Each structure stands twice: as C-alpha cells, then as structure tokens.
Amino acid sequence: MKRSIYIIQSGLILAIFGFTLINFTFRDDDKVKDFKLKNVDGSYVSLSDYPDAKGFIIIFTCNHCPFAKLYPARLNELNLKYKKLGIPLLAISSTDTIVYEEDTYVKMVEKSNKESFNFPYLYDGQQIVAKNFKAQKTPHAYVIWKEKGQWTIKYQGAIDDNGAEPEKVENNYISMAIDQLLNNKEVKIKETKSIGCQIRFRK
C-alpha cells in the first residue's frame, strides 16, 4: 500500500515537474530596433553611434533594485573587457520613476558618478526600448549582434549565475555568449532566468 502511494506520488511529481524537460524555444521576433536615449552626461546615445560595433551588451537595470545593486563593479569589468573588442556595454533604466523615486534621471546621474560607471547609463523614461526588447525586470541582460545589418538578440537573461556572491560565480553567461559569437560559434545558452525587480509598464 505504502508502495503504491509512493508510485502515485512520484507520478504526480513527474506530471507537475516533468514538463521542464521540454526546452523552451527561442522566440522568432529576436530583432531589435535602434533607439536614441539620453545618457547621464546629457548627450544622446544610439546604436548607430558605434559604426564599428560587432554587438552590444545591453543591461536593463535601475538604481533601486537590490539585485541590480549587486552588479555595478561587474558591469564596469564587462565593458572594460569587451568594449575594445567591439562589443560595448549600454545600461538602460526603464523603471517607472513615478513609482520609484530613486530611479529618476537626476538620481541616475548621481549613481553613475558614485559607481564610476565606465559605460553609458541611459534613461528610457517612455519605456519604449524596454518594450522593444521585452525586458521584464532589472537586471535583465542581453547580448545583441549585427547580423545582415540587423540587431539580433543572441542571449538574454542573467548576467551570471551568482548575484549575491560574485566570488562563487561559475557561469558568466554574458561572457560565455560573447566568446562563442567572437569565435563564430552558436551561442549555447541562449536564455537564462534570474530573480529581479519587475519593470512595471505604465498603461
């Protein structure tokens, strides 16, 4: 009797969690449009400002989110490493500044100075770019690549696999994707999931 209960239970567990074996397919609409957003230095930044770029690291982030707060040093490192290889990093803040006062443009300028960001920190007040990328949370990272003249999403998700303890990171998802692209290989891990703060889209 006990055994049969056990079998039923494992069956249930399988029924509930078994679907995870199915790989999620990458969406077809993996192309993104260029944009023009205001940087913390007052200038405007577009992808087309970088005619020699092979790709970009795009990070949707913000000031207020505790998960985003774990990453400034790592973002500086990524940009330091990849900008010279033709893959600059752009950080974009798309949070609703009415809900989160900490995310206003003025506070972004302060944050960028305080953390000595070596990359543009762009204000997406209209949330248009976040919608175009279908960014859902902060941080939400993307690697885009120029393919037949179009910007194509090659990786999206987490920056790496350990937010709270950088010394324990085993998979630098962004670096892994870029290194594969630079070697003309297919990106192995195209999408990862991570906890983050929701980007609430104003209706």
Added chain:
Amino acid sequence: MKLKIFAVVFLFHHVAFSQNISIIKFETLQQRITSNPDTVYVVNFFASWCAPCIKEIPEFLKYADENKAQKVRVIFVSLDFKKSMSESLLPLIKKLNINQTVYLLDEPDANDWINKIDNAWSGVIPATLILHNSSDYRRFTTESLTYSLLKKFAK
C-alpha cells in the same frame, strides 16, 4: 518578577517565529508542495526588498486564516539573500505577523529552478503558484493578488 514573565513571553515569541522559517533547497520545496495530494498549496514567492510583494502578503494571510479549517496551505518562499535574513526578513515576518510557513530558498542560480515552477516565469516577483495535485490543478501568476482573486484562483 514582572520582568521575568516578560522575558519568558519574549523568548516564546521569538521561538514561535524562528520555528516558522527554515532554509531549504529547491528539491525540498518540491517535496513539500507535493507531499499531500488533497491539499491546496498556495505558494507565494517574495522577498523583503520587494515592495509589491509586501503589499500583497496580508491578502494571503487573510486567505489562510479564513481557510484554516480546509485542506489549504499557504507557503511563503523568500528569495532574500541568506546573509540579510536576520536584518530584513525576520523583522518583516514579525511586522506583518506572518503565522504561516516561511522558507528561505537557498539557491544562488535561479536559472536552475525557475523553469521547474513555470516555464513562462521570467523571475519577477511577486509570483504565486497554486497547486492541487490530486485534481491536477495548477495556476501560476505574477500578477498582484488580492484576497478575492486568491479565492477565485484556489477554488
């Protein structure tokens, strides 16, 4: 004497809270939310730093309280950082008087387990999973829940 009684009450109070929270791995969570097929599990993923999460917690507590005679279990799964548990999570549990089970999920890479809750989940919180295993009912949502929505979803 008065002081002594106070000290004892305080101690019990503290024990009662610490009993309700345990640090677990995802595998254990899976077992806990499938252990009794007849039970409706309402599993809420939250963190003490997540404002919209905190806002909906009282709705879950009300729902749990109204259904305490039923086979209903409300389980809170905290995604707080382990190291900030005592300064942020425990005070929140106390402040909101969370008298239901609270687990702190000790999994640094969410990519390992998020899809096992729901494939469509990007990782934003709050998120809630409602399960009734014996009838194969499952509902996952990242919308902000209210008492009446909970009642509707968990029926």
